[in-house]
Amino acid sequence: MLTVGELLRQWRQRRGISQLDLAIAADVSARHVSLVETGKSRPSADMILRLAEQLHVPLRDRNRLLLAAGFAPRYPERPLGDTALSAARDAVRRVLRAHEPYPALVFDRRWNIVMTNRAVRPFFARVDPELLRPPVNLVRLGLDPRGFAPMVANLADVRAVFRNRIGRQLAAAPDPELTALYEELLAPEPGDGPRIETDVVIPMILRVDGRELRLFSTITTFGTPMDITLDEVAIESYYPADEESAAYFTKP
Template identity: 75%
Template sequence: MRTVGELLREWRHRRRLSQLDLAIAADVSARHVSLVETGRSNPSADMVLRLADQLDVPLRERNVLLLAAGFAPRYAERPLDGDALPAAWDAIARVLRAHEPYPALVIDRRWNILMTNRAIDPFLADVAPDLLRPPVNMVRLGLDPRGLAHRIVNLAEVRSLLRTRIGRQLATAPDPELTALYEELLAPGSEDASPAIGSEIAVPMIFRFGGRELRLFSTTTTFGTPTDITLDEIAIESYYPSDAESAAYFTTSGAGADPRPRTSGR
């Protein structure tokens, strides 16, 4: 088992900080950081968490650090349902309902879809059934020809955008399953001549749907100060029309008529 010092040093290198940078941020001496990393000082649980906070270590990995230092985990991981996290469930449901008639969904750290609003349903009407068996993965759903890929006009741009986002995510918090998904669907290859993207905000997703082209852009919402691993790892992806014609489609087609959010795979 790796020591807490080795793990902290790895996270510091990943954040491209010197020992002095981390020491200043955590209000400790650089010598103390050095002693912890080399195993010559055994940090308290509070010190582990103080350093982890400055290194922006995800809650799941903070538990790993605590265990490596000989302490019990501090952060629970509970299912996102009405019994375990009722306040969070209600807040997310309200966000999804409020966003209708435009599409919105909730994803976990591996881009599995946990919940959607009703405006998503028309987009899934002709998706291959096996792609909709839980857990439904948003990346696979979007890039598979049997999923949404045949509807996405600017598929190369969307793939490039996903490559950028997930590549950045993996650089921040490595995950074996997400890495495998990236290598399978997003790693650059001879078949992929995706254009460079200058600004993520400016790139729409263009869907060919209902006899017209719908232009959408997305925003991502996360919990600001989560103390539960589940909440720390989820995000709400909300889609907005980029032009008046796309907006008109959603406001006149009845999309999202039933505002109740529903689970869509874990």
């Protein structure tokens, strides 16, 4: 088992910053950062969290840092349906409803769908029920031949967008299950096109009912969450990219 100092050094190196830069950001001495990383100084829980904040360590991994140093975890992890998260859950539901008649859904750190609005349901009716057994994974749903893949006209572009987004996610915070999903569905293959450097303007083109729907999406996350579940969920909202696509969703 790695020490808290070794874990902090891993996170610092993953972020590509020096001990001096971390020390300046956290308002401590570079010598203290060095002593913590080498195990010659035992940091307090507050110091661990201060360094973790500057390193943008996810809450789940901040708990691991605390445990490695002999402290109790600081951040709870409760299901989104937990009473303690009722205000956040209601806020998410309001966001989903407000986005109708356009599709929107909520997914967790492994891209498992947690909630959807009503506009998503007609699309789910078009896929193999086997893919809708919990947990329903958004990446698998989008790329599997039994899912949305046959409907996606620009499947290579969509796969590249998924690859970039999850690749960045793994670079920021490694996860074995997400890595396995990436290797199964997203690992580059011979003949793949050039890497897409931005997915901001890449639409998803769906062939539905004899027409093409062009959609782009935005991601919404909670600001300064204090619960692991809220730290790891995101709302993806889809918007029509042209008037024809908008008309499909707003038709009587």
